[in-house]
Amino acid sequence: MMHQNLKKIISFATAIMLLICAFGVSNAVLGVSGVTEVKVYQNDTLTKEENFNDVKKGWDNAISYANSSNQVSITLGDNWSHDDCLKIPENSNVTLDLNGYYIHRTRNREYVSDGEVFYVSKGATLTIKDSRPYSKGYDGVEGGVITGGASSDTAGGIHLAKDSSLYMNGGTIYECTSQYNGGGICANEGSKNIELRNSRIYFCQAADSSDNCYGGGMYIEDNTKTVIEDSTIDSCYCEDDGGAIYFENLGKTLYMHNAIFSANRANEQGGAIYIGSMSGDATTDVKAVNSFFVNNTSVDEGGAVYVNGRDKKNENPVLFTGCVFKKNISEDEGGAIYVNDRYVAVTDCSVIENKSKKEGGGIYVDSYYDLSVKGSVIIRDNESEDTRHNNLCLQEGVASTARVYSGGLYRDSYIMVSTTDDETHFSRDITEYQARYFHAEDGDLSFEKKDTVSTPLYASIFGTGSAFVIIGIIALGIAAIAIAIIVKKKGEKKND
Numbered sequence: 001m002m003h004q005n006l007k008k009i010i011s012f013a014t015a016i017m018l019l020i021c022a023f024g025v026s027n028a029v030l031g032v033s034g035v036t037e038v039k040v041y042q043n044d045t046l047t048k049e050e051n052f053n054d055v056k057k058g059w060d061n062a063i064s065y066a067n068s069s070n071q072v073s074i075t076l077g078d079n080w081s082h083d084d085c086l087k088i089p090e091n092s093n094v095t096l097d098l099n100g101y102y103i104h105r106t107r108n109r110e111y112v113s114d115g116e117v118f119y120v121s122k123g124a125t126l127t128i129k130d131s132r133p134y135s136k137g138y139d140g141v142e143g144g145v146i147t148g149g150a151s152s153d154t155a156g157g158i159h160l161a162k163d164s165s166l167y168m169n170g171g172t173i174y175e176c177t178s179q180y181n182g183g184g185i186c187a188n189e190g191s192k193n194i195e196l197r198n199s200r201i202y203f204c205q206a207a208d209s210s211d212n213c214y215g216g217g218m219y220i221e222d223n224t225k226t227v228i229e230d231s232t233i234d235s236c237y238c239e240d241d242g243g244a245i246y247f248e249n250l251g252k253t254l255y256m257h258n259a260i261f262s263a264n265r266a267n268e269q270g271g272a273i274y275i276g277s278m279s280g281d282a283t284t285d286v287k288a289v290n291s292f293f294v295n296n297t298s299v300d301e302g303g304a305v306y307v308n309g310r311d312k313k314n315e316n317p318v319l320f321t322g323c324v325f326k327k328n329i330s331e332d333e334g335g336a337i338y339v340n341d342r343y344v345a346v347t348d349c350s351v352i353e354n355k356s357k358k359e360g361g362g363i364y365v366d367s368y369y370d371l372s373v374k375g376s377v378i379i380r381d382n383e384s385e386d387t388r389h390n391n392l393c394l395q396e397g398v399a400s401t402a403r404v405y406s407g408g409l410y411r412d413s414y415i416m417v418s419t420t421d422d423e424t425h426f427s428r429d430i431t432e433y434q435a436r437y438f439h440a441e442d443g444d445l446s447f448e449k450k451d452t453v454s455t456p457l458y459a460s461i462f463g464t465g466s467a468f469v470i471i472g473i474i475a476l477g478i479a480a481i482a483i484a485i486i487v488k489k490k491g492e493k494k495n496d
Contacts, residue, residue: 034053034077034078035051035052035053035077036051036052036053036054036055036057036058036059036074036075036076036077036078037049037050037051037058037073037074037075037077038050038051038052038058038061038062038065038072038073038074038075039072039073040062040065040070040071040072040073041070041071041072041073042069042070042071044071047070048065052077053077055076055077055078055079055080056080056082058074058076058077059074059080059086062074062094063087063088063089063094066088066089066092066093066094067089067091067092068091068092070092070093071093071094071095072092072093072094072095073094073095073097074094074095074096074097075097075099075131076096076097076098076099076101076103076144077099077101078101079101079102079103079104079138080101080102080103080104081104081106081148082104082105082106083105083106083107084105085105085114085115085116085117085118085119086103086117086118086119087118087119087121088118088119088120088121088124088125088126088164089121089124090121090122090123090124091121091122091123091124092121092124092125093124093125093127094124094125094126094127095127095128095129096126096127096128096129097129097130097131097144098128098129098130098131098143098144098145098146098170098171099130099131099132099144100130100131100132100133100134100135100136100137100143100144101135101144101145102137102138102144102145102146102147103117103145103146103147104138104145104147104148105117105147105148105149105150106148107148107149107150108148108150109150109177110150111150111151111152111177111178111179111208112150112151112152113151113152113153113154114151114153114154115149115150115151115152115154115156115178116149116151116154116155116156116157116158116159116176116178116186117146117147117148117149117156117157117158117176118146118157118158118159119154119158119159119161120158120159120160120161120164120165120166120191121161121164122161122162122163122164123162123163123164124161124164124165125164125165125166125167126158126164126165126166126167127166127167127168127169128144128146128166128167128168128169128170128171128199129168129169129170129171130143130144130169130170130171131170132144133170133171133198137172138174139174139175141172141174141202142172143170143171143172144170144171144172145171145172145173145174146158146171146172146173146174146176147173147174147175147176148175148176149176149177149178150176150177150178151177151178151179151180152178152179152180153179153180154178154180154182154186155176155178155180155181155182155183155184155185155186155219156176156177156178156182156183156184156204156205156206157173157176157182157183157184157185157201157204158173158184158185158186159182159185159186160185160186160187160189160191160194160223161189161191162189162190162191163190163191163192164191164192165191165192165193165194166185166187166191166193166194166195167193167195168195168196168197168199169195169197169198169199170197170198170199171199171200172199172200172201172202173185173199173200173201173202173204174200174202174203174204175202175203175204176204176205177204177205177206177207177208178205178206178207178213179206179207179208179209179213180206180209180213181206181213181214181215181219181221181246182206182214182215182217182218182219182220182246183204183205183206183207183215183216183217183236183237183238184201184204184216184217184218184233184236185201185217185218185219185220186215186218186219187218187219187220187221187222187223187226188219188220188221188222189222190222190223191222191223191224192223192224192225193223193224193225193226193227194218194220194223194225194226194227195226195227195229196227196228196229196231197227197229197230197231198230198231199231199232200231200232200233200234201217201218201231201232201233201234201236201244202232202233202234202235202236203234203235203236204216204217204236204237205236205237205238206219206237206238206239206240207237207238207239208239209239212240213238213239213240214238214240214241214242214246214274215238215241215242215244215245215246215274216236216237216238216242216243216244216264216265216266217233217236217243217244217245217264218233218244218245218246219242219245219246220245220246220247220248220249220254221246221247221248221249221276222249222250222252223249223252224252224253225252225253225255226247226252226253226254226255227253227255227256227257228254228255228256228257228259229255229256229257229258229259230257230258230259231258231259231260232259232260232261232262233245233259233260233261233262233264233272234260234261234262234263234264235262235263235264236264236265237264237265237266237267238265238266238267238268239267239268240266240267240268241266241268241269241270241274241276241306242266242269242270242272242273242274243264243265243266243270243271243272243296243297243298244261244264244271244272244273244296245272245273245274246270246273246274246276247273247274247275247276247286248275248276248277249276249284250284252284252285253284253285253286254275254285254286254287255285255286255287255289256287256288256289256291257288257289257290257291258289258290258291259288259291259292260291260292260294261273261291261292261293261294261296261304262292262293262294262295262296263294263295263296264296264297265296265297265298266297266298266299266300267299268298268299268300269298269300269301269302269306269338270298270302270304270305270306270338271296271297271298271302271303271304271305271328271329271330272293272296272304272305272328273304273305273306274302274305274306274308275305275306275307275308275318275341276308277308284316285316286316286318286319287318287319287320287321288319288320288321288323289321289322289323290321290322290323291320291322291323291324292323292324292326293305293323293324293325293326293328293336294324294325294326294327294328295326295327295328296328296329297328297329297330297331298329298330298331298332299331299332300330300331300332301330301332301333301334301338301340301364302330302334302337302338303328303329303330303334303335303336303354303355303356304325304328304336304337304354305320305325305336305337305338306334306337306338306340307337307338307339307340307341307344308340308341316343317343317344317345317372318341318343318344318345319345319347320337320344320345320346320347320349321347321348321349321375322347322348322349323346323349323350324349324350325337325349325350325351325352325354325362326350326352326353326354327353327354327355328354328355329354329355329356330354330355330356330357330358330360331356331357332356332357332358333356333358333359333360333364333393334356334360334363334364335354335355335356335360335361335362335382335383335384336351336354336362336363336382337351337362337363337364338360338363338364338366339363339364339365339366339369339370339371339402340366340369341369342368342369342370343370343372344369344370344371344372345371345372345373345374345407346363346371346372346373346374346377347373347374347375347377347407348374348375348376348377349377349378350377350378351363351377351378351379351380351382351391351392352378352379352380352381352382353381353382353383354382354383355382355383355384356382356383356384356385357384357385358384358385358386359384359386359389359393359395359418359420360384360389360391360392360393361382361383361384361389361390361391361393362379362380362382362390362391362392362393362416363379363391363392363393364393364395365392365393365394365395365402365404366395366397366402367394367395367396367397367399367400367401367402368397368399368400368402369402370402370403370404370405371392371394371402371403371404371405372404372405372406372407373404373405373406373407373409373413373415374406374407374408374409375408375409375410375413376409376410376411376412376413377409377413377415377437378412378413378414378415379391379392379414379415379416379417380414380415380416380439382416388418388441388442389418389420389441390416390418390441391415391416391417391418391441392404392415392416392417392418393417393418393419393420394417394418394419394420395419395420396419396420396421401419401421402419403427404417404427404430404438405427405430406427406430406434406437408434409434409437413437414437414439415437415438415439416439416440416441417438417439417440417441417445418440418441418442
C-alpha cells in the first residue's frame with residue numbers, strides 16, 4: 001500500500017515538474033519572462049548574447065554594440081515607457097522584436113524638437129518585427145506597439161535620415177503626432193527603402209502646425225522605394241494633404257499590395273493618399289494592387305486619392321489594379337479619385353457608393369488629363385449633390401477636355417459617365433463593342449463620325465434617339481474598296 005502511495009506521489013511530483021518546465025519553456029518562447037534579450041552577430045555568426053531584466057539597460061547595451069560591422073538583435077521582455085528619442089547609430093543594422101510589448105514615448109502630445117520615437121541615422125537600417133501579434137498590446141491595440149511620439153520638426157513615430165532604411169514586418173505605429181510632416185513615418189532626406197508588411201499605422205496625425213504639414217500616416221519624399229503590403233493605415237489625419245500618405249518623389253517607387261486605407265481624413269486633398277507633382281526626366285512608378293480604400297474623407301478634392309500633374313517625360317501610369325473604392329467622401333470634387341495627372345489607369349476596379357458635394361461622386365478628371373480603363377471596371381452607384389455627375393465626370397475646359405480611354409473592357413463592366421458640358425466628346429478610340437459598357441448619367445450615348453471614315457470615332461454624350469455607327473460595316477467597306485483596287489491593278493498588269 002505504501003509502495004502504491006509512493007508511486008502516486010512521485011507521479012504527481014513529476015507532473016508538477018513537467019508543468020513548471022512547460023510553463024518556463026512557454027514563457028521563454030513567448031518572451032514574457034521580463035527578460036530583454038540582446039544578440040550580436042558578425043557576418044551572420046552569433047558573437048555575443050546577453051539578457052537584461054531592465055528594458056532600458058538592454059537597449060543601451062545593444063546600441064553600444066551597433067556599428068557598421070555588427071548586426072544587433074533586441075527582443076523586448078517588457079513594456080517600456082520613457083521620454084527619449086531612440087537613435088539607431090549611423091551605418092548600423094538593428095533588429096527590434098517588439099515581442100507583443102509596447103514602446104511608449106511619454107510626450108503626452110506636448111510637441112518638442114526631435115520628439116519622434118525612433119531616429120534612423122544616416123546609412124542605418126532598422127528592422128522591426130513582432131513575435132506575439134495577439135498579445136494585450138497598448139490602449140486596446142493588440143501586439144507590439146510604438147506610440148506617444150510628438151515632434152515639432154520631424155516625424156511623430158519614425159524619422160529616416162539620408163541613405164537609411166526601415167523594414168517593418170509586424171507591429172503598430174499608434175497615436176504619434178507631428179507639427180511637421182509624417183505623423184507615423186517621415187522620409188524626406190533621401191532615404192533608401194521603406195517596407196511595411198503585416199503592419200499597421202493607426203491614429204497618427206500631422207496637425208497643429210502654423211505652416212503646411214502633410215501625411216498623417218506617412219510622408220514620403222525622396223525615398224527610393226516604398227512598399228506597403230498586407231498592411232493597414234487607418235484613422236490617420238492631416239491638416240493639409242494626404243490623410244494616410246503624402247507621396248512626392250522623382251524617379252522613385254510606391255507599391256501597395258493587399259493594403260487597406262480606412263477612415264483617414266485630409267483637411268485639404270487626398271483623404272487617404274496624395275500623390276504629388278512628379279515632373280522631370282526620371283520615371284516614377286506608383287501602383288496599388290488588390291487594395292481597399294474605404295470611408296476616407298477629404299475637405300477638398302479626392303476623398304480617397306488625389307493624383308497631381310506631371311509632364312510628358314514621366315510616362316509610367318499611376319495604376320490601380322483590382323482595387324475597391326467604397327464609401328469615400330469628398331467635400332469638393334472626386335468622391336473616390338481626383339485625376340489631375342496625365343497618366344492614370346484603372347484596371348479591374350470597383351468604384352461604388354462614394355460621394356462628393358460637387359461633380360464626380362466616383363471619379364473626377366480635370367480637363368487637361370485623361371483616364372484609362374481596362375478589364376472589369378465598375379463605376380456606378382456613386383452620389384454627388386449635382387446629380388447629373390454622380391459617377392465618372394470628365395471636365396470640359398476652355399483649352400482642353402478630359403477624355404476616357406478603353407484599354408479593353410471585359411464582361412460585367414459598367415461605367416456611368418458624364419461631362420461638365422453635355423455636348424462634349426468624352427472618349428478616344430472606343431469601338432461600338434466597348435461602348436456598350438458605358439452608360440450616360442442622363443439620356444443616351446451616341447457615336448459621331450468625324451471627317452472621313454478612316455478618322456477614329458469619338459463618342460458624343462447625351463444624344464437621344466441616335467443610333468451607333470457600326471464600326472464593322474465601315475471596316476468591311478474599306479476592305480472591299482482596297483480589294484477592288486488590288487484586283488484592278490492585277491488585271492491591268494495582266495493585260496500589259
